[in-house]
Amino acid sequence: MGLGSTAKKIQALSDRAEAMYRQVQELQQRITNxxxxxxxxxxxVSRMDHQLTEQRALLLAIADEHGLDGEEILAQAAIDEADELAAEDEGEADAADATTDESDEASEASVE
Known part of the structure; x- marks a missing residue:
């Protein structure tokens, strides 16, 4: 009776080992992919970065042909973008603060 039980345990262990081996192979394939x-x-991204650099140079040359300061235009655009991002961040921070304040008020009310 002992050998039959041992054989079943060994078979179960072997089945689990095979299943784990298949999972490891699948994970290796996923990692490779x-x-x-x-x-x-x-x-x-490298290709797009190169193309962007070329486009920037072209736009700066066109701006120069038309008597515009391309670098100044780009700098102002960067400032405007930074201002917009800062405003969005402030809005998100204000919303998070409001949520925290509401949670604190609810917690205080439940304690009382």
């Missing part, structure tokens, strides 16, 4: 996707994304 992710690495390939990351490499592709890196190549795409």
């Amino acid at each position: 992710l690495e390939e996707e990351v490499d592709d994304t890196h190549d795409t």
Whole structure:
């Protein structure tokens, strides 16, 4: 009777080991696919960065042809964008503060 029970335990252990091995293989495949996707994304971003640099140079040259200071325009655009982001961050912070204040008031009310 002992050998039958041991054989069943060994078979169950073997089945679990095979299942885990399959999972490890699947994970390895997923990691390999992710690495390939990351490499592709890196190549795409590098290509886009190069194209953006070329476009910036072209726009600066066009602005210069028309007597405009392209660098000043870009600097002002960056300032405007930073101001907008700061305003959004303040809005989110105010909303978070309001939520925290409401939670604190609710907690105080439940304690009383």
